[in-house]
Amino acid sequence: MxxxxxxxxxxxxxxxxxxxxxxxxxxxxxxxxxLGADVVKIENPKMGDPGRRLRPGxxxxxxxxxxxxxxxxxxxxxxxxxxxxxxxxxxxxxxxxVVVENFAPGVIExxxxxxxxxxxxxxxxxxxxxxxxxxxxxxxxxxAFDMIAQAxxxxxxxxxxxxxxxxxxxxxxxxxxxxxxxxxxILGALYKRRETGEGHQLQVAMQDAVLHYMxxxxxxxxxxxxxxxxxxxxxxxxxxAPMGLYPCAPGGPNDYVYIMTSRANPEHWDRxxxxxxRENLVGDKRYATPADRQEREDEVDELISVWTRTQTKxxxxxxxxxxxxxxxxxxxxxxxxxxxxxxEERGVMQTMSHPIHxxxxxxxxxxxxDGKASRLKSxxxxxxxxxxxxxxxxxxxxxxxxxxxxxGAFGS
Amino acid sequence: MxxxxxxxxxxxxxxxxxxxxxxxxxxxxxxxxxLGADVVKIENPKMGDPGRRLRPGxxxxxxxxxxxxxxxxxxxxxxxxxxxxxxxxxxxxxxxxVVVENFAPGVIExxxxxxxxxxxxxxxxxxxxxxxxxxxxxxxxxxAFDMIAQAxxxxxxxxxxxxxxxxxxxxxxxxxxxxxxxxxxILGALYKRRETGEGHQLQVAMQDAVLHYMxxxxxxxxxxxxxxxxxxxxxxxxxxAPMGLYPCAPGGPNDYVYIMTSRANPEHWDRxxxxxxRENLVGDKRYATPADRQEREDEVDELISVWTRTQTKxxxxxxxxxxxxxxxxxxxxxxxxxxxxxxEERGVMQTMSHPIHxxxxxxxxxxxxDGKASRLKSxxxxxxxxxxxxxxxxxxxxxxxxxxxxxGAFGS
Numbered sequence: 001m002x003x004x005x006x007x008x009x010x011x012x013x014x015x016x017x018x019x020x021x022x023x024x025x026x027x028x029x030x031x032x033x034x035l036g037a038d039v040v041k042i043e044n045p046k047m048g049d050p051g052r053r054l055r056p057g058x059x060x061x062x063x064x065x066x067x068x069x070x071x072x073x074x075x076x077x078x079x080x081x082x083x084x085x086x087x088x089x090x091x092x093x094x095x096x097x098v099v100v101e102n103f104a105p106g107v108i109e110x111x112x113x114x115x116x117x118x119x120x121x122x123x124x125x126x127x128x129x130x131x132x133x134x135x136x137x138x139x140x141x142x143x144a145f146d147m148i149a150q151a152x153x154x155x156x157x158x159x160x161x162x163x164x165x166x167x168x169x170x171x172x173x174x175x176x177x178x179x180x181x182x183x184x185x186i187l188g189a190l191y192k193r194r195e196t197g198e199g200h201q202l203q204v205a206m207q208d209a210v211l212h213y214m215x216x217x218x219x220x221x222x223x224x225x226x227x228x229x230x231x232x233x234x235x236x237x238x239x240x241a242p243m244g245l246y247p248c249a250p251g252g253p254n255d256y257v258y259i260m261t262s263r264a265n266p267e268h269w270d271r272x273x274x275x276x277x278r279e280n281l282v283g284d285k286r287y288a289t290p291a292d293r294q295e296r297e298d299e300v301d302e303l304i305s306v307w308t309r310t311q312t313k314x315x316x317x318x319x320x321x322x323x324x325x326x327x328x329x330x331x332x333x334x335x336x337x338x339x340x341x342x343x344e345e346r347g348v349m350q351t352m353s354h355p356i357h358x359x360x361x362x363x364x365x366x367x368x369x370d371g372k373a374s375r376l377k378s379x380x381x382x383x384x385x386x387x388x389x390x391x392x393x394x395x396x397x398x399x400x401x402x403x404x405x406x407x408g409a410f411g412s
Numbered sequence: 413m414x415x416x417x418x419x420x421x422x423x424x425x426x427x428x429x430x431x432x433x434x435x436x437x438x439x440x441x442x443x444x445x446x447l448g449a450d451v452v453k454i455e456n457p458k459m460g461d462p463g464r465r466l467r468p469g470x471x472x473x474x475x476x477x478x479x480x481x482x483x484x485x486x487x488x489x490x491x492x493x494x495x496x497x498x499x500x501x502x503x504x505x506x507x508x509x510v511v512v513e514n515f516a517p518g519v520i521e522x523x524x525x526x527x528x529x530x531x532x533x534x535x536x537x538x539x540x541x542x543x544x545x546x547x548x549x550x551x552x553x554x555x556a557f558d559m560i561a562q563a564x565x566x567x568x569x570x571x572x573x574x575x576x577x578x579x580x581x582x583x584x585x586x587x588x589x590x591x592x593x594x595x596x597x598i599l600g601a602l603y604k605r606r607e608t609g610e611g612h613q614l615q616v617a618m619q620d621a622v623l624h625y626m627x628x629x630x631x632x633x634x635x636x637x638x639x640x641x642x643x644x645x646x647x648x649x650x651x652x653a654p655m656g657l658y659p660c661a662p663g664g665p666n667d668y669v670y671i672m673t674s675r676a677n678p679e680h681w682d683r684x685x686x687x688x689x690r691e692n693l694v695g696d697k698r699y700a701t702p703a704d705r706q707e708r709e710d711e712v713d714e715l716i717s718v719w720t721r722t723q724t725k726x727x728x729x730x731x732x733x734x735x736x737x738x739x740x741x742x743x744x745x746x747x748x749x750x751x752x753x754x755x756e757e758r759g760v761m762q763t764m765s766h767p768i769h770x771x772x773x774x775x776x777x778x779x780x781x782d783g784k785a786s787r788l789k790s791x792x793x794x795x796x797x798x799x800x801x802x803x804x805x806x807x808x809x810x811x812x813x814x815x816x817x818x819x820g821a822f823g824s
Contacts, residue, residue, distance in 0.1 A: 158582025170570025
């Protein structure tokens, strides 16, 4: 198993000063860490990234959330309101390739670390900022969280039952979805910089980033001129029948299988009929074409459900898949953790060993390189890497670091 | 407006041979095109990318879907089953930096263009493959579409009403979400390759990629040991109250505003009470703490709804936002197109001019570089760039291209 897992070195030697917090920023810088960059979180000495403690209590109270978005990073605490702390972070920026921040609007500039300031320290810096709303938007000064960005980016409007209210999609596209688009742009800038040495200011807004994931619904609107609708488990505007969720044994809240027959592949319907023991209906004119089946969708769905209710979702997925029809069981988060040993064998899930917290199994970077996965390393303890980074990045000896400590650079 | 829009040159000179179709692959290669790479779709001469015609009819019947995922690319038709067609694509691969494909399992190998074959032609190639399920998964041979990957990746299980069935999230995370993770990895490989010249095989599975966007729910399971639940518009496990969707005037299907008070910021609740004209409740012990409000959530939600029902969602968003409380209107896809002129002013939405189809407004790459957006260019007409690419990439003169045409390399 473990020989499937290696240290990725694509970004070896790239230094990232990471001012990010919560998820949109940290998911971006973590991506650079997965690829081998040296990512150093600059944290408030008192509490650190507020993502360490989404639930009340002491620092590091909510390690699971923090682990997910800060694996493979390092941590340096700095009091940015002390002259020594500010000078130290400026020295780090001088040595760095990339700076990333996602503070509330105006905060980084008030710290004296806005792009104009940082560019003077290091003209070749790639300076990346994640905002809630874009500069120039009527809401540019507003705070945003994932749910706000998703509401304003359209994803609520296309999620939920046809006749019900808009619904929150369960994944954090407003946050991680935004972080990925920024990571792509940083990597593009780094590629060019190898040739030119030139720095850039990069900005993305979470609301704008959500649009990028909404393009199928926006295409529907291009075609119809109307707002894309909600459809429960179906996809409004795609008239493949049967398509959707079908209930399975033993009837738990996530015991369903998604089945998708394709209009482009008329055999799917015949194969499905054979599988569910309704071969007698092959060629039946009532269900001959996708349009016929769409017309009688409730009837068709019930035909299939009679069979799926007698199968577990995993068995249904296996049998329907083997019949050449796209199908997928609805897996919940416990099942994702426990039910498929191949996630661990393939390095898609790995277990974090941490100096303080218990071992934690979590998703690692899902793209494999030459068949190998990127090794999961611990998320950092608050301030864990002060000595290492002061030495490696700034070439300070022990006495110099001790002096900075005495002056309060690393403390609150 | 238009001086906000420039041609991005981060990937200038990078050549991509693009065998992708539908969305997961095309969204990945389009990203490289946004950043300035030369991305050439290799298309079946008869019909091209099946994403050109999700609805029945002739090629280019569904331009809206195709535009979204193929902007800024070029198209060369090649008959890969003819010796001349296959030889031509191999010549293109010899000249290229990146190959990307997302055919069904086994297809690219049967064409004689699997990684082992391509590596012999060009050892420095970055060869990227998007699969439905990972090699080594029990379902590695199964087909997947966005909905299948989302069902098996967990996102259905955390979307929908608390007591209702799993629900399809409206965004195509299984497709575009996967494409973004592959784009990041390709860019990492390109960065390293500038130094080493080394090629790699990259693979990602759509099911695995969905996990990357499910990490908040997986953190919940880390904490509770239980499957993350659905919560309608609320986020199960986050006990901020009030939080969620509130109905607005005039009561249409998407007339809601998302409000999120923060437990970390007790002033939010007092400010909200003042805004909705219930200053009398400031300090009321029944609602003093987030826990108290959680306890009386229905009551609290009704207090707020009485006020929101008298406001449009845009007015509610504006007023609540100005009071310093995170809030966002639920925008539908027509509103995203029409209601905020800043999307166009900022270059986040741009209009595609196309040689055949009518102009189409769509999202462009949302990350701005030095305040500028990447210019939206047309998606290609099938086979539009044969002459250009044969000349620029392969240095063939007109006579040589004419000979290839006669031999059927570009036709069906």
